[in-house]
Amino acid sequence: xxxxxxxxxxxxxxxxxxxxxxxxxxxxxxxxxxxxxxxxxxxxxxxxxxxxxxxxxxxxxxxxxxxxxxxxxxxxxxxxxxxxxxxxxxxxxxxxxxxxxxxxxxxxxxxxxxxxxxxxxxxxxxxxxxx
Amino acid sequence: xxxxxxxxxxxxxxxxxxxxxxxxxxxxxxxxxxxxxxxxxxxxxxxxxxxxxxxxxxxxxxxxxxxxxxxxxxxxxxxxxxxxxxxxxxxxxxxxxxxxxxxxxxxxxxxxxxxxxxxxxxxxxxxxxxxxxxxxxxxxxxxxxxxxxxxxxxxxxxxxxxxxxxxxxxxxxxxxxxxxxxxxxxxxxxxxxxxxxxxxxxxxxxxxxxxxxxxxxxxxxxxxxxxxxxxxxxxxxxxxxxxxxxxxxxxxxxxxxxxxxxxxxxxxxxxxxxxxxxxxxxxxxxxxxxxxxxxxxxxxxxxxxxxxxxxxxxxxxxxxxxxxxxxxxxxxxxxxxxxxxxxxxxxxxxxxxxxxxxxxxxxxxxxxxxxxxxxxxxxxxxxxxxxxxxxxx
Ligand code: SF4
Ligand code: SF4
Numbered sequence: 001x002x003x004x005x006x007x008x009x010x011x012x013x014x015x016x017x018x019x020x021x022x023x024x025x026x027x028x029x030x031x032x033x034x035x036x037x038x039x040x041x042x043x044x045x046x047x048x049x050x051x052x053x054x055x056x057x058x059x060x061x062x063x064x065x066x067x068x069x070x071x072x073x074x075x076x077x078x079x080x081x082x083x084x085x086x087x088x089x090x091x092x093x094x095x096x097x098x099x100x101x102x103x104x105x106x107x108x109x110x111x112x113x114x115x116x117x118x119x120x121x122x123x124x125x126x127x128x129x130x131x
Numbered sequence: 132x133x134x135x136x137x138x139x140x141x142x143x144x145x146x147x148x149x150x151x152x153x154x155x156x157x158x159x160x161x162x163x164x165x166x167x168x169x170x171x172x173x174x175x176x177x178x179x180x181x182x183x184x185x186x187x188x189x190x191x192x193x194x195x196x197x198x199x200x201x202x203x204x205x206x207x208x209x210x211x212x213x214x215x216x217x218x219x220x221x222x223x224x225x226x227x228x229x230x231x232x233x234x235x236x237x238x239x240x241x242x243x244x245x246x247x248x249x250x251x252x253x254x255x256x257x258x259x260x261x262x263x264x265x266x267x268x269x270x271x272x273x274x275x276x277x278x279x280x281x282x283x284x285x286x287x288x289x290x291x292x293x294x295x296x297x298x299x300x301x302x303x304x305x306x307x308x309x310x311x312x313x314x315x316x317x318x319x320x321x322x323x324x325x326x327x328x329x330x331x332x333x334x335x336x337x338x339x340x341x342x343x344x345x346x347x348x349x350x351x352x353x354x355x356x357x358x359x360x361x362x363x364x365x366x367x368x369x370x371x372x373x374x375x376x377x378x379x380x381x382x383x384x385x386x387x388x389x390x391x392x393x394x395x396x397x398x399x400x401x402x403x404x405x406x407x408x409x410x411x412x413x414x415x416x417x418x419x420x421x422x423x424x425x426x427x428x429x430x431x432x433x434x435x436x437x438x439x440x441x442x443x444x445x446x447x448x449x450x451x452x453x454x455x456x457x458x459x460x461x462x463x464x465x466x467x468x469x470x471x472x473x474x475x476x477x478x479x480x481x482x483x484x485x486x487x488x489x490x491x492x493x494x495x496x497x498x499x500x501x502x503x504x505x506x507x508x509x510x511x512x513x514x515x516x517x518x519x520x521x522x523x524x
Contacts, residue, residue, distance in 0.1 A: 002312070002315060002316060002319070002320075003253060003254070003316060003320060006253075006257070006312075007253060016260050016263070028267075028270050028271040028274070030270075030271070030272075030273065030274035030289060031270065031274055031275075032274045032275060032280075051183075051185060051186070052186075053182065053185070053186035053187075053188075053189040053190065054189075081189065081193075081278070082275070082278075083189045083278070083280045084274070084280055084288070085185065085186075085189065085280075088283075088288065097274075
């Protein structure tokens, strides 16, 4: 019978659910959302791509360059499992996670984190579909 | 009356894994149950052989979503034996805290599912609301609600700050009060008593003989718990009681789990107060020496077993997992004998399987040659209706 009391109490109290998307929950600081890479400080070592358990990172070359040194990581967000291992191993600590969690997108451009030299509007481009 | 066979399954997308049972029925009574497993084979063990030790850690986390931290703890404890490294003491305490939070969330989730199975949806909503507090706590500590990625070989990734500890203590106070209330409900409420008491009894001798694990065997009065029998992490330093109930029915298993939540709350409090300082991780090499190791962990559902063999390369040579649900299946089949059809959902739920629900039931009445398909929801509704009509036996 104690349940009845509980139920009555809950009828008058505020609902615990939030009216998403008008109301949003505050995210904790350690939350792992969309990845960002500070490409200016990335040295192109490729450790992040080697350690990624989901094979979500490919190293891409800027147009016209073939050497290993100038490769930069490109993250396929639809493959990423947000484990954070890449940020952990990066020697320059240039990978971090934002609090952005609505990651659905209409095109491939929105579903990758790409270095600046990967052309915009390159929807079916080789770099984007690789890996 | 002729024996009628009902195949149940194998498609059960509503809960985690598909399983198929063939029930032999004599009227309303189940006289035999025959399981058929293997529909959810994902090839994880083989896949791990093609991943490095670090990558396989995240793979093991994905074996089960609910007890993900039990899997990673078991993985890192086993891998640390292969690598010959030991996690720092503070990391071990953090592992205990996260594991116990995980146990609370798993047991609360299970209590909600059980309440749903017996038609007590009010309780289902309340337990899941309270479980959300634990998930928020875990999200604050680890960065994610479900797949925490906190364990790593040689330690843990995140520390627990004093502010987090304060927050956790507050949540523990709230949860203790709520759990005591749920215990009162389970003991006093007529719905729980009518549906769970003396249903699906597992005798202690059967439980031992069929090698049941976890709350399933503890509900039959057998005192066994990997945390006490073969301590890992910091469990040898954190005091706790192994909860047992002697009745062996579904109600006893429920009470075992509720009491375990209370134990876990006390363990978290103790661990937060007595956490040693210092490092939270040590460096480990890429390649372990050749060798092999086994590890055992008390997951929320019972004993979880890992085996890792290394041949000195970056990838495990062999990786083997035995989850608690598999160990409980023979005991479950024993428990299903002699019960009513209407009790099937409750008894299957009482072992907290990762395969709890029967989404499609095909009924074949051989004497009439009739065939029809039941979903899990219909079976649940049938069981609720049957009890409305028949009341308490
Ligand atoms: S978070 Fe994990 S899955 Fe995602 S890119 Fe980094 S390593 Fe790969
Ligand atoms: S690990 Fe860091 S520095 Fe190396 S390629 Fe990846 S992002 Fe760049």
